Amino acid sequence: MVCDFGSIFFTSFAIVIFAVYCLLKRANDLFYTSKFSSKEYNIPPGDMSLPFIGNMFTFFTTFKYGDPESFISYFTSRYGQGGMYKAFMFGTPSIIVTKPQVCKKILMDDDNFELGWPKSVLNLIGKKALHGITSQEHKRLRRITTSPIKGKHALSLYLGLIEEVVKSSFEKWNAIEEKPIEFLSEMKKSTFEVIIRIMIGSEIDPQWLDMVEKVYTIYLKGFLALPINLPGFAYHRAFKARENLVKIFQSVIDERKVMNMKDESRSKGNMVDLIMAIEDDEGRRLNDEEIIDLLIVYVFAGHETTAHTAAWAIMYLEQHPEFLQKAKEEQEEIVKRRHPDSDKKLSYDEIRQMKYLTKVIDETLRCSNVTLAIYRNAKRTINMNGYTIPKGWKVLTWIRQVNLDPNNHVNSKEFNPSRWDTFSAFLPFGAGPRLCPGAELAKLEVSVFLHYFLLNYRLERLNPKTSVTYLPIPSPTDNCLARLKRISSSCQ
């Protein structure tokens, strides 16, 4: 009897909770969509979930603990293959877009869409970087800051430096053969060293580098944390880390000012010196705050993504011996073609000859791109692809889904570099005025990592079945616990 009463009570309680949940969901949806009920509008299907929280709880939990694809496949399987879905993300009604052509159109369209990073992210990035400024200022800053990292001349300058870091990293990882390494974490340290040396200069104290890398790790964790700025929370720690980074880069700038006063004509081959010297049409130079925010963004954007790509490319090649062999043969061929008297260093032209390796890198970017989505805000109500995007709504161009959608790629979950023999839909570096300015540099860096790996080493994973995170967040994975083994007696 007691048991019956208990189960009736709990069943009724569950029904009431479920009814309230459905009611709140419906209310949230109606609140935002009812004004678009006339025939001229067509809000995409989807799920805006509960008021205030929206889909954020599912978003964070699936990304942190589950299969990240499940968040988006919930929309695609439930609401059809239309490629546009309403949702409620980061406190704002949103449209998720997964169709490549529509994503591209949105990213290219500066008139109707503006940058839409959540406020919590913008606060962490900084007001004066490429993200918190007007589109006019953005154009100017991009002009100033992207030429030192694009094109044959600029990239050839960094090739030696990248080679040095890559070779010494592999040697270091191989030397501690008896102790496994967290391959992904180690890779991040190496790409961090590359970007810092490009930004600040080649002469870097290893202890200083280690300290700054640790600060960055804390800073990066804030980007995918719940935006709670209270002590004890990752987001708060990220803010503190940012304050530290400002102090660190300020002291670099102060040091350069003193050096410039002593010798104005000294050689200026790194980003910080170049940015400090550049003047706009009215002769104005960037102030310290602008330079620091830019440095923070470039280092932030320029190492984690590259590390994931290099580490994943190596993991994929190890999983597919036939592709590894093909890539290795290409590298051996390139080395064989060198003049016997050459200095045995990689040249920019040799990198351009690595046609198969380029396909391996593109396929890696497709399969494991760390950039999930690119955020925009609709400046005005606009109809696209048969659906309405209302003014002020957030638009999330879900490029990870574009890259993995079976409608865009045959056997989309399979790693297969040969699919790049013909063109495929692909947006790993975004598109339009905000297209990643570091794309060429990133590909160059990954090529150098792969070149030396293929010719000299093999990676032996200790837990090959354990998943490896591709997000900069703490997750229940082992970050690719592995041993690096040398396969040739003398390194090429």
Ligand code: HEM
């Ligand atoms: C595999 C490596 C990389 C990937 C997948 C990647 C991806 C992206 C994507 C998708 C965007 C567009 C964001 C948007 O439209 O809002 C972007 C922007 C950006 N990336 Fe990269 N990136 C990589 C490497 C790099 C490197 C090496 C650097 C620096 C040297 C860099 C610097 C930047 C900067 C500064 C922006 C902002 C551009 C702007 O707002 O105008 N990235 N990146």
